[in-house]
Amino acid sequence: MTSVAIKDTYFSNAFRDRFATANDALGKLRQEAFEWFTQTGFPTVTLEDWKYTNVMPIANVDWRVADHPSDDVSEALGQVREFNFTRNGFTALNQAFAAYRVIRIPKETAGDEPIVLEFAAAAGEAIFPHTIVVAEAGSRATFVEIFASEEAGLTNSATQIFVEDNANLTHFRVQKDADDAFNYGVTEASVGRAACYDATSINLGGTISRHDIEVDFTAEGGEASVDGLYMLNASQHHDTHSIIDHRVPNCTSHQSYKGVLNDTSRGVFNGKVFVREGAHGTDAIQSNKNLLLSNEARVDTKPQLEIFNEDVKCAHGATVGQLEEEELFYLLTRGLPDALARNLLTYGFAEEIINKITIGSIKTELDAAVLNRLNAEI
Amino acid sequence: MLLEVKDLHAGIDGKEILKGLNLQVRKGEVHAIMGPNGSGKSTLSKVLAGHPSYEVISGTVTYDGKNLLELEPDERARDGVFMAFQYPVEVPGVSNSQFLRLAYNEKAKHNGGEELDPLEFNDLLKEKAKIVEMDPQFFKRSVNEGFSGGEKKRNEILQMAVLEPKLAILDETDSGLDIDALRIVAEGVNKLRTKDNAIILVTHYQRLLNYIVPDFVHVLAGGKVVKEGGKELALELEEKGYDWVKAAAK
Numbered sequence: 001m002t003s004v005a006i007k008d009t010y011f012s013n014a015f016r017d018r019f020a021t022a023n024d025a026l027g028k029l030r031q032e033a034f035e036w037f038t039q040t041g042f043p044t045v046t047l048e049d050w051k052y053t054n055v056m057p058i059a060n061v062d063w064r065v066a067d068h069p070s071d072d073v074s075e076a077l078g079q080v081r082e083f084n085f086t087r088n089g090f091t092a093l094n095q096a097f098a099a100y101r102v103i104r105i106p107k108e109t110a111g112d113e114p115i116v117l118e119f120a121a122a123a124g125e126a127i128f129p130h131t132i133v134v135a136e137a138g139s140r141a142t143f144v145e146i147f148a149s150e151e152a153g154l155t156n157s158a159t160q161i162f163v164e165d166n167a168n169l170t171h172f173r174v175q176k177d178a179d180d181a182f183n184y185g186v187t188e189a190s191v192g193r194a195a196c197y198d199a200t201s202i203n204l205g206g207t208i209s210r211h212d213i214e215v216d217f218t219a220e221g222g223e224a225s226v227d228g229l230y231m232l233n234a235s236q237h238h239d240t241h242s243i244i245d246h247r248v249p250n251c252t253s254h255q256s257y258k259g260v261l262n263d264t265s266r267g268v269f270n271g272k273v274f275v276r277e278g279a280h281g282t283d284a285i286q287s288n289k290n291l292l293l294s295n296e297a298r299v300d301t302k303p304q305l306e307i308f309n310e311d312v313k314c315a316h317g318a319t320v321g322q323l324e325e326e327e328l329f330y331l332l333t334r335g336l337p338d339a340l341a342r343n344l345l346t347y348g349f350a351e352e353i354i355n356k357i358t359i360g361s362i363k364t365e366l367d368a369a370v371l372n373r374l375n376a377e378i
Numbered sequence: 379m380l381l382e383v384k385d386l387h388a389g390i391d392g393k394e395i396l397k398g399l400n401l402q403v404r405k406g407e408v409h410a411i412m413g414p415n416g417s418g419k420s421t422l423s424k425v426l427a428g429h430p431s432y433e434v435i436s437g438t439v440t441y442d443g444k445n446l447l448e449l450e451p452d453e454r455a456r457d458g459v460f461m462a463f464q465y466p467v468e469v470p471g472v473s474n475s476q477f478l479r480l481a482y483n484e485k486a487k488h489n490g491g492e493e494l495d496p497l498e499f500n501d502l503l504k505e506k507a508k509i510v511e512m513d514p515q516f517f518k519r520s521v522n523e524g525f526s527g528g529e530k531k532r533n534e535i536l537q538m539a540v541l542e543p544k545l546a547i548l549d550e551t552d553s554g555l556d557i558d559a560l561r562i563v564a565e566g567v568n569k570l571r572t573k574d575n576a577i578i579l580v581t582h583y584q585r586l587l588n589y590i591v592p593d594f595v596h597v598l599a600g601g602k603v604v605k606e607g608g609k610e611l612a613l614e615l616e617e618k619g620y621d622w623v624k625a626a627a628k
Binding site: 324325326327329330331332333335336340341344345348350351352378 | 427428429430431450451452454455456460461463466467468469470471472476477478480481484485488520537541
């Protein structure tokens with residue numbers, strides 16, 4: 001594997017000071033992960049999965065590692081061990097420095113209030129939140145992560161989601177970092193028997209951001225919606241890599257990702273849906289639609305469906321384009337001036353995803369953020 | 379005279395479809411434009427609304443004393459021209475009430491009227507919805523998304539009711555409607571008919587004209603008006619079909 005050489009001066013000092021001598025099981029995991037990172041480094045564009053996303057601007061900064069308190073994970077070590085820290089250099093670093101939060105939704109309970117976590121990195125600071133959410137059998141809850149750095153910090157987060165049998169978890173992930181911040185995040189979700197996982201990822205902020213999401217069905221009858229929006233302007237860069245893995249029969253996954261790209265921004269969508277041998281009765285739909293508002297904006301989209309099975313219902317597709325002329329004409333004939341009509345259509349395009357956010361205060365704020373991006377009042 | 383079309387030649391993709399069309403519409407009148415497929419009915423609607431794909435080759439269109447062809451589609455709309463679409467467009471993510479309020483306010487701004495906030499507008503919309511027997515649950519839904527054919531057409535007439543055009547062009551509004559939906563739509567249009575506005579009904583069939591009785595019927599063939607008359611002309615067409623007018627056009 002090709003890697004960037006790691007300067008010995010940062011990360012290693014922080015790690016040496018904090019975790020290098022820890023003897024407990026978690027400490028050993030941290031050491032293993034840091035060792036892997038030391039050898040592997042940050043991913044580079046020579047790797048297929050990173051060819052459009054150059055993280056040198058992150059690798060070149062001498063980050064100050066935040067010292068945030070971590071929950072006791074002795075009860076969740078099994079889950080921590082399941083985390084795929086060798087996914088890339090970021091995930092290894094996260095495992096090494098992770099500030100854990102463990103959230104359990106007890107069996108057969110329904111949380112009335114959403115569980116909301118908010119994260120922010122200060123200028124020059126790197127934070128490593130690692131959240132484990134276990135929705136126990138038959139439970140129902142809404143979990144919200146908000147990434148809202150106001151300065152040029154680095155957020156390197158990991159979120160492990162376990163939706164146990166018959167449980168129902170709605171997960172909103174909102175990334176609205178300052179436009180000079182960096183954000184990497186991975187979501188790993190496992191969906192149990194007849195369980196339901198509904199994920200919506202809104203990506204608005206950051207100079208370079210990437211979200212990896214992987215959803216694995218572990219038993220029959222699971223359902224997952226894995227939706228998202230990236231809305232970019234100026235020279236922002238966002239990359240979503242998604243894997244939805246149908247290993248077992250009779251599961252349903254629907255994925256709709258949308259991109260709105262203005263100015264010289266750049267978007268990347270790579271979505272793999274695997275339908276493994278024996279996963280009959282799979283129903284998988286994937287779509288990625290992109291709206292380019294400027295000639296210099298660019299998106300690279302690659303929806304991939306890999307089916308190793310028959311008796312499945314699968315569809316996928318991607319579009320990249322401008323606003324529909326007929327839609328625009330329709331709005332004009334109702335008296336909306338051209339600029340307003342275009343903004344309204346763009347807003348509607350983004351709102352199709354944002355409308356999934358059922359928490360009023362967050363949705364209102366996102367509506368405003370979208371309008372602000374469009375420089376429009378609607 | 380509200381609308382005067384003189385010797386209009388227009389087409390699309392370099393193909394001339396309207397070949398010297400004349401039409402005069404006064405306030406308070408309802409005109410039916412009938413004709414076989416390909417006669418230019420839809421082209422006339424699109425040209426009047428200002429569709430960018432259609433090209434005017436020659437002729438003039440005067441609307442309310444202005445050269446209509448010089449106005450952008452949105453300017454025409456704010457000046458009181460409205461076209462109900464044959465195939466209303468779906469606008470995902472934008473609610474019906476949001477969309478209509480924006481349109482209402484743009485027009486109000488243009489005509490020196492009062493702009494309404496969402497609450498005020500909602501009251502207005504509730505009143506207007508009665509005209510087409512539309513359930514207020516449609517206000518919150520995305521414009522036309524997932525609407526049935528009949529619901530879409532009712533939504534068009536609701537928009538007409540909100541925007542109160544001086545000239546409404548209903549392009550094949552009856553197509554794809556069952557008899558109940560047709561009745562609701564037609565009754566809605568009749569309620570909106572006043573001595574200060576004019577309506578152009580573009581239709582292939584006579585059926586709609588049983589409900590909305592026109593003052594004048596113009597029959598198009600080959601891109602021209604080939605026959606004109608009163609409401610009884612529509613019945614004659616229903617009986618004899620279009621072959622005889624097509625023959626007359628040649």
